[in-house]
Amino acid sequence: MNLSRLDLNLVVALRALLEERNVTRAGQRVGLSQPAMSAALARLRRHFDDDLLARVGGHYELTALGQVLLDRTATAYDVLERLFASQADFDPVSESREFKLIASDYAVAVFGTELARVVHEEAPGIRLRFTQPPTTIVDDTATLLSTTDGLLMPHGVVSDFPATDLYQDRWVFLVAHDHPRVDDRLTRQDLARLPWVTYQRTYDAPAVRQLGMLGVEPRVEVSVDSFQLLPLLVAGTRRIALIQARLAHLMAPLAAVRVVEPPYEAVPLQEAMWWHPVHTHDAAHIWLRETAARVGRRMTDAHDEPAPS
Numbered sequence: 001m002n003l004s005r006l007d008l009n010l011v012v013a014l015r016a017l018l019e020e021r022n023v024t025r026a027g028q029r030v031g032l033s034q035p036a037m038s039a040a041l042a043r044l045r046r047h048f049d050d051d052l053l054a055r056v057g058g059h060y061e062l063t064a065l066g067q068v069l070l071d072r073t074a075t076a077y078d079v080l081e082r083l084f085a086s087q088a089d090f091d092p093v094s095e096s097r098e099f100k101l102i103a104s105d106y107a108v109a110v111f112g113t114e115l116a117r118v119v120h121e122e123a124p125g126i127r128l129r130f131t132q133p134p135t136t137i138v139d140d141t142a143t144l145l146s147t148t149d150g151l152l153m154p155h156g157v158v159s160d161f162p163a164t165d166l167y168q169d170r171w172v173f174l175v176a177h178d179h180p181r182v183d184d185r186l187t188r189q190d191l192a193r194l195p196w197v198t199y200q201r202t203y204d205a206p207a208v209r210q211l212g213m214l215g216v217e218p219r220v221e222v223s224v225d226s227f228q229l230l231p232l233l234v235a236g237t238r239r240i241a242l243i244q245a246r247l248a249h250l251m252a253p254l255a256a257v258r259v260v261e262p263p264y265e266a267v268p269l270q271e272a273m274w275w276h277p278v279h280t281h282d283a284a285h286i287w288l289r290e291t292a293a294r295v296g297r298r299m300t301d302a303h304d305e306p307a308p309s
Helices: 009-020 023-030 034-048 064-084 105-122 141-146 188-193 205-213 227-234 245-254 283-302
Strands: 053-056 059-062 097-103 126-131 150-154 163-169 171-176 195-199 219-224 240-244 257-260 269-274
Touching (some): 009 034, 009 064, 023 034, 105 227, 105 245, 105 283, 163 283, 171 245, 205 240, 219 227, 227 240, 227 245, 245 257, 269 283
Parallel strands (some): 097 150, 195 219, 195 240
Antiparallel strands (some): 053 059, 150 269, 171 240
C-alpha cells in the first residue's frame, strides 16, 4: 500500500460514514455537503471494492467489511489525531489539553490521585482522564497504547514497549477483623481451605502464577472487577483476598478488615507507566512522563506505607 497516493481526509469521511450510517448526517458531522460526502463514499467504495454501506429497506447497514473497518477506522483516526497534535515545545502552565491514562482502580487510588493533585497545582489547564483497562490488553497492547497517552500497569503483564518505573508495592492478604480461624498469620493450608475473593482480571498474573507454583489453588467464592471492593467483600466473612499493600492500608479503615502477611515471600510489584513509541519524543508526553516519575519517586521516598495492622 502506497500511503503517498491516499487522501488521508478519507479517514475522517470513512469514520463518519461508518458511525452515522447515513450520508447526510455524516456530511453534517464533518462539515461536507451531501454531494461531497457522496463523492467520498464513492471513492471509498472503489478503494475497498466493497459497498461498505448497504441499503436495507429505508436505511443503511454496514457490510461485513464495513463492520470490520468500524473499529479500525476509529483507532486510525485517534492515532492520526495524536500524531498531528505532537509538539516541539510544551509549557504546562499555559497549555490546555487532556491526557488519557488507562489504569486499574488500584492504580488510580494509590497513584492517580497524587498525580492529579500535582497536575492541579502545576498545570491548571491540563486534564486527566482515567479509564479501566479492557480485557484485550494483553492480546492487543499495541493498538491500545496507540490510542492513549499511557498505561499504568506493573511489570510482568505487558512487555516490549517503553516504560518508566513509578513505585514499588507488595502483596498482602486481607481477612476480617473477627475472622474465627486466622489470628495474626496465615498458613499455606489456610490459603487452600479458606474461600477467596479475587480480582477477576489478569493484572495480578505474576502473583497468581506464584500461587500456582507453590501448589495453592484458590477456592474462589467471589470475583469482582475492582480491587477497591475486595475489603468490603472480605469484611464479616471467612474469606481472604490478595491485595496490594498500599491499597490495603488505604482501604482498611473503611471496612472491618486487617492486613496479614503472606506465608511465603511474595513476588514484588513494580508499577510502571507504559506508552507507545510514537509518543517518545513529543514534548507534552515527555512532561507527562517526567511528572509521573517524579510523583512515583515522592511516594517511594516518603515511605508512606504504615506497619501492618
